[in-house]
Amino acid sequence: MRYYEIVLIIHPDSDNQIDNLVNYYSEIIINSTGKIHRLENWGRRQLAYAIKNLNKAYYLLLNIEISKNILDILDNDFRFNEIILRYLIMRTKNIIVDPSAMVKKKDDNNQEGNNSTVCI
Template sequence: MRHYEVVFIVHPDQSEQVPAMIERYKTLVTGRNGAIHRLEDWGRRQMAYPIQKVHKAHYVLMNIECDGETLAELEHAFKFNDAVLRHLTVKTRKAVVTPSPMMKEEKSRSLTQGDAKVEAPAAAVAA
């Protein structure tokens, strides 16, 4: 079995359906003896250019291990799902389990915002 990195972009009006879509795609891969090594929901983000007059979309990243037939079925599911605006599949040499740069950025951003929130009440108490 080969390793793949799959990113798909969902229409922002369908963001509430993303968890169900992720679950459907997870069962598709794992039901055919595949494995999911990393799954990240990046949330709603600004796109580089509009697609179908939409400027923001919901991004999801999956690192999977599966055979070619399973991958073809997964891409077929993306193609015939109107909520999926775009998808990209890249073959990788090995399983990637470390957080992506997008998630590292989110984590560092949330930590710095958390520090600012902690410092603000301390400054108010000191004043």
């Protein structure tokens, strides 16, 4: 089993499908004896450049532990899923369970009274 970090950029009009998407991929990972070490919803954010004429999208971050053949299944599924605009899969050497810089930044903003997403 190897450790991976996955970032998904999801179509902004599919906000009601994000929970279903997370549950679907979580089931695939867990049913294949994998583990989800960190799952964060970064919320709807501005894109650096337009993708398919869209300027905003939802971001999800997953740190998982799975085998290579299950990663290939996920990669293929990400590629053909219409609501996933872009994705990035990176292999990591260690388990990452600490909150990301994005969540820490949002937590700091929360203390100032702004709304933000929460680490799942």
